Amino acid sequence: MRAILAVASVLILAGLPILAPWLQFVLTLAIAKGFAALGVAVLLRAGLISIGHAMFFAASAYSVAFLARAGVGDFATLLVLSVLAAALTGAIAGAFLIRYRAIFFAMLNLAVSMVFYALFAKLYDITGGSDGMLVPIPSVFGVTLSEPTFKNILFYLSLTLMVLVGLGVHRYLDSPLGHALSAVHTNEIRLEYLGIPVWAVLLIAYVLSAALAGLGGAIAGFAIGRVVPEFAFWTASGHLVLVAVLGGIGGVPGAFIGALFLELLHTTAVTVTDAWNLIVGAALIVVIMFMPKGLYGLFAREAGAGR
Amino acid sequence: MRQPILEAKGLHVGFNGVKAADGVNLEIHEGEFLAIIGPNGSGKTTLLNICTGYVRPKSGSVLLDGRDITRLVPRSIARLGVARAFQIPQLFSDQRVIDNMMLALAAKNGLWTVVRPLETTDRREEAEALLGLVGLADDRNRISNTLPEGHRKLLDIAVALALKPRLLLLDEPTSGVSALERFPLMEALMGALRQRQITALFVEHDMDVVARYANRVLVWNAGKIMAEGHPDDVFKDPRVLQSVVGVA
Numbered sequence: 001m002r003a004i005l006a007v008a009s010v011l012i013l014a015g016l017p018i019l020a021p022w023l024q025f026v027l028t029l030a031i032a033k034g035f036a037a038l039g040v041a042v043l044l045r046a047g048l049i050s051i052g053h054a055m056f057f058a059a060s061a062y063s064v065a066f067l068a069r070a071g072v073g074d075f076a077t078l079l080v081l082s083v084l085a086a087a088l089t090g091a092i093a094g095a096f097l098i099r100y101r102a103i104f105f106a107m108l109n110l111a112v113s114m115v116f117y118a119l120f121a122k123l124y125d126i127t128g129g130s131d132g133m134l135v136p137i138p139s140v141f142g143v144t145l146s147e148p149t150f151k152n153i154l155f156y157l158s159l160t161l162m163v164l165v166g167l168g169v170h171r172y173l174d175s176p177l178g179h180a181l182s183a184v185h186t187n188e189i190r191l192e193y194l195g196i197p198v199w200a201v202l203l204i205a206y207v208l209s210a211a212l213a214g215l216g217g218a219i220a221g222f223a224i225g226r227v228v229p230e231f232a233f234w235t236a237s238g239h240l241v242l243v244a245v246l247g248g249i250g251g252v253p254g255a256f257i258g259a260l261f262l263e264l265l266h267t268t269a270v271t272v273t274d275a276w277n278l279i280v281g282a283a284l285i286v287v288i289m290f291m292p293k294g295l296y297g298l299f300a301r302e303a304g305a306g307r
Numbered sequence: 308m309r310q311p312i313l314e315a316k317g318l319h320v321g322f323n324g325v326k327a328a329d330g331v332n333l334e335i336h337e338g339e340f341l342a343i344i345g346p347n348g349s350g351k352t353t354l355l356n357i358c359t360g361y362v363r364p365k366s367g368s369v370l371l372d373g374r375d376i377t378r379l380v381p382r383s384i385a386r387l388g389v390a391r392a393f394q395i396p397q398l399f400s401d402q403r404v405i406d407n408m409m410l411a412l413a414a415k416n417g418l419w420t421v422v423r424p425l426e427t428t429d430r431r432e433e434a435e436a437l438l439g440l441v442g443l444a445d446d447r448n449r450i451s452n453t454l455p456e457g458h459r460k461l462l463d464i465a466v467a468l469a470l471k472p473r474l475l476l477l478d479e480p481t482s483g484v485s486a487l488e489r490f491p492l493m494e495a496l497m498g499a500l501r502q503r504q505i506t507a508l509f510v511e512h513d514m515d516v517v518a519r520y521a522n523r524v525l526v527w528n529a530g531k532i533m534a535e536g537h538p539d540d541v542f543k544d545p546r547v548l549q550s551v552v553g554v555a
Contacts, residue, residue: 175421176413179406183399190397193359194414194470195385 006253013260014159017152024155026267027260028223031158034259035216037243038169039209044249045173046205047185048101051237052109053213055093055116058232060086060214061221062120065133075138075153079218086214087207094206098199110234120229132228135221151223158219162256165215170252172208181205213240246287248294257295310373311336312474312506313358313389318367320353321530327353328364329530335474340500341508342517342538344551345527351510352394354527355476358508359391360384371474390472394479394510396463400452404443404462407451408434411469434469440499441465441492457484461492468499475500477509481516489513493520518542526551 017024036057043050063082072078097108120127127133137150145153172178180201183191191198221227230236247258265283269276291297311334318328327350335341343351356362358369360381368377376384385391399407409430417423417430438444441461446454451462460483467475480496481489493516500507511517517524517538524541526534528551534544541547 171424172421174424176410176418176423176425177421179402179410179413179425180418182402183410186399186401187397190399190466192381193385193391193397194411194466195382196414196418197382 010159010163014156017155024151025223026263028151028155028158029220030260030263031155031162031256032216032219032223033240033243033263034162034247034256035165035219036213037216037240037247037259038166038252038255039212039216040240041244041247041249041252041255042169042173042181042205042209042212044244045178045182045185046202048202049106049241050109050209051106051234051241052111052113053209053240054234054236055109055113055232056086056090056210056213057217057220057236057240058116058120058227058229059089060217061135061227061231062127062133063214064218064221065135065227068136068138069133073136073139074142075140075150075222078138079215082218082221083211083214086217087211090207090210090214091203094203094210098202098206110237113232113237114234117229117232117234120232127229130229132226135225135227137225138222154219154222161215165212166252166256169208169212173252177201177204242284246284246294248291248296251296254294254296261295309336311370312372313508314370314373315354315358316368316370318354318357318364318369320350320357320362320364322353326350326530328357328367331367331530331532333525333532335506335508337506338504339506339508340497340520340522342521342524343508343510343527344512344514344517344524345533346551349527350530351527352478355391355478355508355510358384358476359389385470388471388473389476390467390470390474391476392460392464392467392478392480394482396456396459398451398459398462398466400450402451403447404438404449404451404454405431405434405447407462407466408437408469411466415470437465437469438462440468440495442488442495457488460484464496468503468505471503472505475505475507477507477511479510479512481511481513489516490519514542 013027016027036053039056040050040053060082063085064078067078067081093112097105097112100108121130137145137147140150140153180191180196184198184201188198217231243258243262244255246262247254247256265280266276269279272279287295313335315331315333318331320328343354345351353362357364360376360379360383364377368375370376371387371389376387399410406425409425412430412433413425435444435447438447441464443458443461443465446458451459454462460480464477464480481492484492497520521538524536524538525532526541526547534541534547
């Protein structure tokens with residue numbers, strides 16, 4: 001039942017831009033943010049809240065811009081290298097940050113992300129400062145494409161990656177390593193006494209979460225066509241935590257459901273009133289108060305009842 | 308003479324001026340079931356903490372098969388075949404009983420294979436067999452923090468057994484277990500230890516359990532070993548009767 005629901009959702013998503021072409025950009029951006037929120041959700045499994053994951057989102061997006069400026073024009077190469085750059089940044093930052101727990105972890109992630117923000121904003125000669133950097137339309141397998149064609153490819157690739165990467169992350173969370181990650185939240189002493197190195201479990205999760213945020217950042221960079229320091233600002237990180245909690249941290253789809261919900265709500269609310277924040281805020285209060293397991297909890301319960 | 312499996316030499320450790328170990332030497336040999344008894348706060352649990360790398364002694368050393376493990380961390384000592392069950396059970400409280408077991412089994416073998424799920428047929432069967440051994444077969448799908456205290460204790464022991472240790476350190480295995488379940492638990496535990504050739508050291512307050520199951524008893528008092536020997540002999544010692552057993 002759950003599989004049918006998932007397949008149907010993906011098919012509807014794939015069909016939406018055909019019916020309403022303006023939605024394509026919104027959905028691409030939502031999926032991009034969904035990847036980053038999934039990264040945050042992975043760490044939430046271990047009880048670690050990162051209020052700094054936008055740094056990896058931005059690091060990857062800027063990597064795309066830098067590599068493009070350096071002459072790398074192939075889409076796949078840019079995507080892979082930028083995600084690797086985010087993963088490497090995650091490995092370096094993570095080696096230091098995973099020693100901390102609770103509020104210290106959250107605040108240190110925020111602090112490091114703000115260093116990134118400051119660097120992107122202040123190194124004007126390198127990063128373009130607050131003007132940001134352009135992300136040109138790359139070639140796909142050597143073929144130069146028009147912008148609408150590329151954006152089409154980007155959307156359907158994002159959708160495909162959402163399914164494939166989502167399945168991969170689900171597999172990881174269901175593996176012994178994923179269970180060990182959840183166990184960090186409840187009993188680190190027992191983990192150590194089982195001979196499991198907690199630091200390695202956390203570092204792997206941190207690098208994975210950075211890579212996921214990086215994948216989202218690269219897609220967002222391509223979709224928007226420009227990267228700006230605000231990608232790394234702390235409110236962007238807070239937004240990712242919000243998306244992860246809103247969607248529900250119980251399963252992989254939660255992050256994407258949360259991101260789609262928030263982007264669509266935001267897009268709709270903007271057309272209704274200038275005070276769109278009011279609508280978004282009210283919707284969040286409803287979800288938080290009445291759906292403790294997030295939006296995904298609602299779907300999971302429906303699917304469970306149908307079995 | 309055979310080399311002891313675990314040997315402590317000249318252990319000194321203190322907390323805020325209280326001596327938990329004051330020049331202690333002890334040995335445990337392959338196949339033994341060594342009991343440590345003593346008053347509360349005398350340093351028994353501290354000894355287990357030192358032997359598993361959780362506490363570093365001020366001086367002295369701990370040898371496992373002749374190898375100095377004094378400076379190793381708990382996970383390294385665990386990987387050398389030393390498992391521990393705790394006085395207060397250390398479980399993954401929001402996970403199912405069976406998942407606690409399967410993670411312990413995976414920790415021994417297969418933690419890093421991310422493509423295979425935690426729950427495989429083999430692992431599940433092995434976990435269920437161990438749960439059956441300690442009498443928790445019916446609780447396998449319960450979330451572990453919903454278990455009664457005695458059953459949590461049993462699960463903690465089963466988790467330690469899942470590591471297939473050579474040496475098992477048990478901290479008051481029967482505390483929190485009902486009087487009716489105490490001896491069946493000990494019978495099952497002893498059966499598992501014999502079958503798997505596991506040497507064990509256990510801290511215990513129940514003198515009936517000690518008298519019935521230990522090969523050797525070590526009486527710990529104020530950081531020192533007050534008496535040592537077969538339970539029948541030790542329990543005749545008037546000093547032990549007075550200060551530990553509570554009989555004047």
